[in-house]
Amino acid sequence: MSQAPILSCKEVTVAFDGFKAVQGMNLLLLPGELRFLIGPNGAGKTTMLDVICGKVKPVSGSVSFHRRPGALDITKLQEHKIAESGIGRKFQTPSIFAGLTVMENLEIAMSQNRSVWATLRATLKPSERERIDEELALIGLGDQRHLRAGLLSHGQKQWLEIGMMLLQEPEILLLDEPVAGMTDKETDKTGELLQEIVRKRTVVVVEHDMEFVRNFASKVTVMHEGKLLKEGTMDEIQSDDRVAEVYLGR
């Protein structure tokens, strides 16, 4: 029996002033999967992430989130409700508080469900502190915990934001070009971080860096002109003539 999906996008179409940025797109994600979404510029990848997190609403089609308590049709749900239901979205530019320390950023993320400014140190429970410490270790910023976030390297800022998102316990994490602008070392570390994250969660990554995608034995979804072009392993993708034509420009 095949495994049930955690997310299913069915026949999703998105139009901007009549222009179809996404057309009849299907995407099924299995729990614990790390899925890469690739394709040339303008293929509709970011728009698909926008649909899943509720930032953009499709003109037709549906998105179902098969989360633990039961399936939820999120097609028309507001963006913040989708986030609360367990889908986290990270944009390319990190939204961290540059003037606060790494630790304070994580504390704010931890207490996102409460009144934000009334949440610093004293009000966190020991179990919440433990979660923050776990996340600090995972993102490799233990030594920087008291450093102002604005002083972190580009890669470290991205990891901090990922750590902040993880504290909200999303079941699905959506990442838009997480390694863009990173050094080779930072890119490798991000790869390791993703491998750790998918031990507990499902992750979708929009990525341009093919070298990076090749490091994973993950399924890759190729989009072109708003449609699904091909789905498979990186080897299958690379040996597909249509992909070579439209994506690699051969």
Ligand code: ADP
């Ligand atoms: P990708 O992420 O694959 O580069 P996008 O999803 O960003 O592609 O964009 C797909 C198409 O939709 C592009 O032609 C883009 O110009 C267009 N598009 C995306 N967002 C908007 C918007 N808010 N308004 C109008 N057109 C948009």
